[in-house]
Amino acid sequence: MTKKSDKVRRGSPSIKSIHICSRLPASTSRSDFHRRSLLIYDRRLTEGRPKLRAWIQLFPLRYGVDAGEQLKDLARYPLHIQKILSKWNRGGLDRNSHLVALGGGSVGDFVAFTASILMRGVALTLIPTTWLAALDSSHGGKTALNVGGMKNQLGTFYPASKVIIAKELLIRSATKLQFDHSQDALGELFKISLIDGDLFEHIARGPSLRSSDELLWLTLKRAIEAKYRIVDQDPFELRGVRQILNLGHTFGHVIEAHYGWQHGRSVGAGLVFALKWSLHRKILKNPDFNRIETMMRQHEFWIEPPQRPIPQGKALKLITVDKKKIGSRRLRFVFLKKPGAAFIKEIPFDEMIREGVRQRWIR
Amino acid sequence: MTKKSDKVRRGSPSIKSIHICSRLPASTSRSDFHRRSLLIYDRRLTEGRPKLRAWIQLFPLRYGVDAGEQLKDLARYPLHIQKILSKWNRGGLDRNSHLVALGGGSVGDFVAFTASILMRGVALTLIPTTWLAALDSSHGGKTALNVGGMKNQLGTFYPASKVIIAKELLIRSATKLQFDHSQDALGELFKISLIDGDLFEHIARGPSLRSSDELLWLTLKRAIEAKYRIVDQDPFELRGVRQILNLGHTFGHVIEAHYGWQHGRSVGAGLVFALKWSLHRKILKNPDFNRIETMMRQHEFWIEPPQRPIPQGKALKLITVDKKKIGSRRLRFVFLKKPGAAFIKEIPFDEMIREGVRQRWIR
Numbered sequence: 001m002t003k004k005s006d007k008v009r010r011g012s013p014s015i016k017s018i019h020i021c022s023r024l025p026a027s028t029s030r031s032d033f034h035r036r037s038l039l040i041y042d043r044r045l046t047e048g049r050p051k052l053r054a055w056i057q058l059f060p061l062r063y064g065v066d067a068g069e070q071l072k073d074l075a076r077y078p079l080h081i082q083k084i085l086s087k088w089n090r091g092g093l094d095r096n097s098h099l100v101a102l103g104g105g106s107v108g109d110f111v112a113f114t115a116s117i118l119m120r121g122v123a124l125t126l127i128p129t130t131w132l133a134a135l136d137s138s139h140g141g142k143t144a145l146n147v148g149g150m151k152n153q154l155g156t157f158y159p160a161s162k163v164i165i166a167k168e169l170l171i172r173s174a175t176k177l178q179f180d181h182s183q184d185a186l187g188e189l190f191k192i193s194l195i196d197g198d199l200f201e202h203i204a205r206g207p208s209l210r211s212s213d214e215l216l217w218l219t220l221k222r223a224i225e226a227k228y229r230i231v232d233q234d235p236f237e238l239r240g241v242r243q244i245l246n247l248g249h250t251f252g253h254v255i256e257a258h259y260g261w262q263h264g265r266s267v268g269a270g271l272v273f274a275l276k277w278s279l280h281r282k283i284l285k286n287p288d289f290n291r292i293e294t295m296m297r298q299h300e301f302w303i304e305p306p307q308r309p310i311p312q313g314k315a316l317k318l319i320t321v322d323k324k325k326i327g328s329r330r331l332r333f334v335f336l337k338k339p340g341a342a343f344i345k346e347i348p349f350d351e352m353i354r355e356g357v358r359q360r361w362i363r
Numbered sequence: 364m365t366k367k368s369d370k371v372r373r374g375s376p377s378i379k380s381i382h383i384c385s386r387l388p389a390s391t392s393r394s395d396f397h398r399r400s401l402l403i404y405d406r407r408l409t410e411g412r413p414k415l416r417a418w419i420q421l422f423p424l425r426y427g428v429d430a431g432e433q434l435k436d437l438a439r440y441p442l443h444i445q446k447i448l449s450k451w452n453r454g455g456l457d458r459n460s461h462l463v464a465l466g467g468g469s470v471g472d473f474v475a476f477t478a479s480i481l482m483r484g485v486a487l488t489l490i491p492t493t494w495l496a497a498l499d500s501s502h503g504g505k506t507a508l509n510v511g512g513m514k515n516q517l518g519t520f521y522p523a524s525k526v527i528i529a530k531e532l533l534i535r536s537a538t539k540l541q542f543d544h545s546q547d548a549l550g551e552l553f554k555i556s557l558i559d560g561d562l563f564e565h566i567a568r569g570p571s572l573r574s575s576d577e578l579l580w581l582t583l584k585r586a587i588e589a590k591y592r593i594v595d596q597d598p599f600e601l602r603g604v605r606q607i608l609n610l611g612h613t614f615g616h617v618i619e620a621h622y623g624w625q626h627g628r629s630v631g632a633g634l635v636f637a638l639k640w641s642l643h644r645k646i647l648k649n650p651d652f653n654r655i656e657t658m659m660r661q662h663e664f665w666i667e668p669p670q671r672p673i674p675q676g677k678a679l680k681l682i683t684v685d686k687k688k689i690g691s692r693r694l695r696f697v698f699l700k701k702p703g704a705a706f707i708k709e710i711p712f713d714e715m716i717r718e719g720v721r722q723r724w725i726r
Contacts, residue, residue: 074441092691120518148445155483328455
């Protein structure tokens with residue numbers, strides 16, 4: 001699969017390409033790509049994986065980091081940049097050299113942001129190691145840092161020159177951790193399938209007893225293509241088209257920030273919130289709602305509010321810092337008419353609060 | 364004068380425009396522009412200028428900074444961003460609101476960088492208060508931060524939505540400081556005139572006894588237009604066209620870093636270096652060289668090496684961190700064939716060092 005979008009700005013004029021493969025490409029440390037790159041990788045990935053460790057060591061220039069949201073903290077960023085720049089300059093790299101990210105979403109956000117500002121932009125290769133990164137965050141130019149606990153307040157639009165998705169990095173032994181990771185990606189998979197329609201039918205009509213790993217691997221290519229169909233219409237979010245991709249996210253972010261749940265589960269809960277609100281407003285019809293609920297329940301992904309609702313004041317504060325807000329009282333919310341037909345509507349903050357109370361997410 | 368470049372990415376889809384006027388536009392704090400903006404300004408500008416102070420206070424949201432290179436230091440950046448974000452959010456601003464910069468080059472670099480990464484890009488208005496910023500750095504999307512004393516290692520391409528150039532901010536009483544500031548801009552003025560040719564003839568044939576303030580005000584519009592003719596061919600420096608604008612800068616940066624001279628004077632010295640090298644290589648002919656020297660001497664801007672040359676090792680180290688280097692041994696140098704005909708040539712570091720020794724800049 002090759003995706004190209006000429007309008008997209010990037011640090012080097014290379015063709016943007018996405019490779020889906022079983023294994024990481026075999027390589028030698030003498031390859032031009034290795035000599036002209038600085039690899040930034042999640043240190044924990046190498047634990048118990050000597051082959052991956054050897055692959056990483058093929059890069060003469062590398063920088064190991066601890067993945068997670070704290071990696072994206074602006075307060076710690078100056079120290080990281082100093083180390084990265086020092087390796088970059090000592091290694092004789094220049095504006096045509098590559099920053100390569102090996103890791104999940106936080107590593108991708110951090111490395112992509114760095115690539116976008118280093119010498120006003122250097123080439124970027126992303127190698128995602130989580131389903132969420134492979135399916136969603138590696139596509140569309142996301143880059144992000146956090147400021148004082150507020151997520152993704154800083155960022156740019158900076159599509160990678162190359163994304164390499166290797167199955168061997170994504171499907172591992174069924175540990176608890178791994179289960180959580182693939183669950184985490186289901187939120188984005190169901191979101192994009194509700195936006196795309198065709199993908200929804202594909203999943204809803206497929207066999208129901210697939211593992212989430214299986215489901216994700218079999219739908220990966222379609223889900224990525226569906227995302228690019230939207231992103232390519234509006235690479236820099238100038239026309240609002242991309243805001244469709246926030247389906248489930250506006251309230252999902254409130255849930256994520258308050259309960260500290262993982263992103264995918266929060267988005268799942270946000271999707272259920274958006275579906276119930278769409279039904280209540282008679283935008284979404286009962287039969288469609290039921291088909292979607294059935295599909296999501298089959299994958300144990302129909303997430304209801306927990307026992308302790310979010311206090312109103314806290315919910316309002318969390319909404320206020322959302323990037324999608326318009327001024328200080330309104331935001332753009334994505335409703336669903338039917339699978340394949342989502343739309344954006346401006347609503348006042350307090351309407352969302354009232355709906356949160358009705359659904360027992362807010363007290 | 365209105366300049367437009369549709370290909371250029373910006374945070375808001377507003378039209379890019381440049382206004383040259385005598386006075387700052389009269390305004391009231393109730394204007395939409397003021398209510399939807401955060402002004403970041405050079406605190407020292409208000410000293411002894413009550414009118415400007417009152418103008419600044421029309422902005423309900425404002426943040427005063429100390430101008431200078433230390434403002435651009437990445438180590439201090441997290442603190443600035445926290446304060447800016449806090450004002451931004453408390454003031455109910457969103458992605459369509461404006462960051463407005465009132466100050467010289469360092470304030471412009473800092474604010475433009477911030478606008479380019481705040482919420483993935485917000486609208487940007489620049490109001491330059493130095494000749495150098497009015498003539499050069501406010502045009503073409505420059506944004507920059509410094510890392511550990513190394514200038515402009517981080518940055519993006521982010522053209523302002525609007526540039527307002529007010530004569531009253533630029534021409535002040537003839538203090539020593541002001542003299543230095545207009546001198547500082549002559550380097551860039553002569554550079555762009557050597558690249559453009561027509562502008563060179565305009566200056567060379569004009570009356571010779573004009574003050575630098577007068578010269579700058581009379582050539583400002585032409586000089587800005589000449590710069591955009593190059594920038595618009597290659598907004599993101601993907602094709603190398605813009606590197607022509609580095610005429611005088613490659614060696615100028617070495618001089619600036621070693622001697623701590625002001626940017627404009629360093630560029631002036633770098634121009635003389637490039638002219639002498641072009642002559643020595645028989646690229647530039649003697650009559651053209653002499654005309655250029657005469658013009659620059661008339662404005663007391665023909666800068667020769669000082670008594671203490673730069674040690675070779677230091678010079679080499681300073682070249683190594685230059686963004687225009689190619690790998691670890693070569694860089695792109697801009698030579699001049701005649702006024703209006705500059706061109707780029709790849710040269711090894713040590714050739715530039717040898718020429719530096721010949722010209723007695725390096726020992």
